[in-house]
Amino acid sequence: MRKIKLIGIGAGNPDYITVQAINALREVDVVFVTDKGEDTADLLRARTHICERYMQAKPYRIIEIQDPLRDRNPAEYRSAVAVWHEQRAALYERAIRERLSADECGAFLVWGDPSLYDSTLRIIDQVAALGTVAFEWEIIPGITSIQALAARHRISLNEIGEPIHVTTGRRLIDEQPAGGTSVLVLLDGNCAFKTFADRDIDIYWGAYLGTPDEILLAGRLDEMSGRIEEVRARARNQKGWIMDTYLLRKRGAPSC
């Protein structure tokens, strides 16, 4: 039976990779590399580096899967993503059926952890449901950008006994942080934190976490908002891309 491994490789620092991931990589015959059009040369290089470093035990093949083009600003976000996932499932199914032999092990190297804002897991689920190619599959967890952010700022994700809310920049606009709750924001291309220039909110911001270009900024949101926006824009212009994550926390007692 074919085997597929979704391997979380950590979000930035090559040393974030776990021993379980290293052991899994040693079994792999084929690495499927997908190009979503959003991965930069730097991120592709990070994956290649991991293969070269940990997959010396036996020969392996790298097979590229070209992702279908995606409308970045569709009128109907959910249905557009569903269509995109269906198209990707068809491509992944074909690659697994045609490029991986029945006794081989294939891997998808997923940035950070496969369970957090990454569609690879859902696509593989869809491929399995098609029933056209049989395979066993497993997930190897990785260190997320959220964990990297907390470690680099030396903070806990939650206040004592309080909840954590994980969201995207797109959704943050409608979600005023409640007292005590920590709000973690990923995938924010528009500095959505600007919506809350609240003196009682603290922000812990990190870009390119775990990499040599890492930037960390923290403080009161009303004081830091403009500075972060400026630093972010400059870094993005210089490198041509940016990945940033932040935590917002309203000081004071919980609202209920």
Ligand SMILES: C[S@@+](CC[C@H](N)C(=O)[O-])C[C@H]1O[C@@H](n2cnc3c(N)ncnc32)[C@H](O)[C@@H]1O
């Ligand atoms: C498609 S999501 C993938 C998240 C990933 N699966 C994880 O476990 O962190 C991409 C978003 O993760 C965040 N991210 C990933 N790596 C990061 C890094 N090294 N530094 C800062 N943010 C990062 C950014 O918010 C980015 O827009």
